[in-house]
Amino acid sequence: MQRSSSISSSSIDAPTPRCHYGVTSPIRTSWRSDYPGRRFYGCFGYRTSRKYLFFQWYDPEPLARYSDVIRRAKLEAAVAASTAMEDNMLARVATMRRRGVVIIVLISMIVLLIFFPDRSR
Numbered sequence: 001m002q003r004s005s006s007i008s009s010s011s012i013d014a015p016t017p018r019c020h021y022g023v024t025s026p027i028r029t030s031w032r033s034d035y036p037g038r039r040f041y042g043c044f045g046y047r048t049s050r051k052y053l054f055f056q057w058y059d060p061e062p063l064a065r066y067s068d069v070i071r072r073a074k075l076e077a078a079v080a081a082s083t084a085m086e087d088n089m090l091a092r093v094a095t096m097r098r099r100g101v102v103i104i105v106l107i108s109m110i111v112l113l114i115f116f117p118d119r120s121r
Helices: 064-115
Strands: 006-009 028-030 041-043 055-059
Touching: none
Parallel strands: none
Antiparallel strands: 006 028, 028 041, 041 055
């Protein structure tokens, strides 16, 4: 289960809740598989230490369809990134092969020039 969150700012004029230490809690976005894309208030040190445990949902409970759409989009993005990495790797392999051929040709020419110098001069 993936556990991550991101911080964003709020455009709502409602007062932002404060954590147990009296600090304003930023809005974060959950990317866990059970609540993908759902926003919440989390203490400034949320997920860095057990003492920063303030948590309050910002968004209402989403419909199941919403979570399914986000999960599918995340999966498609992961597949696209994987495909891009594979394409990049294949391009690098092709470049390395071309360089290898050039090096072999150059070495062959050097060997021919050393062992079979032009004797017509």
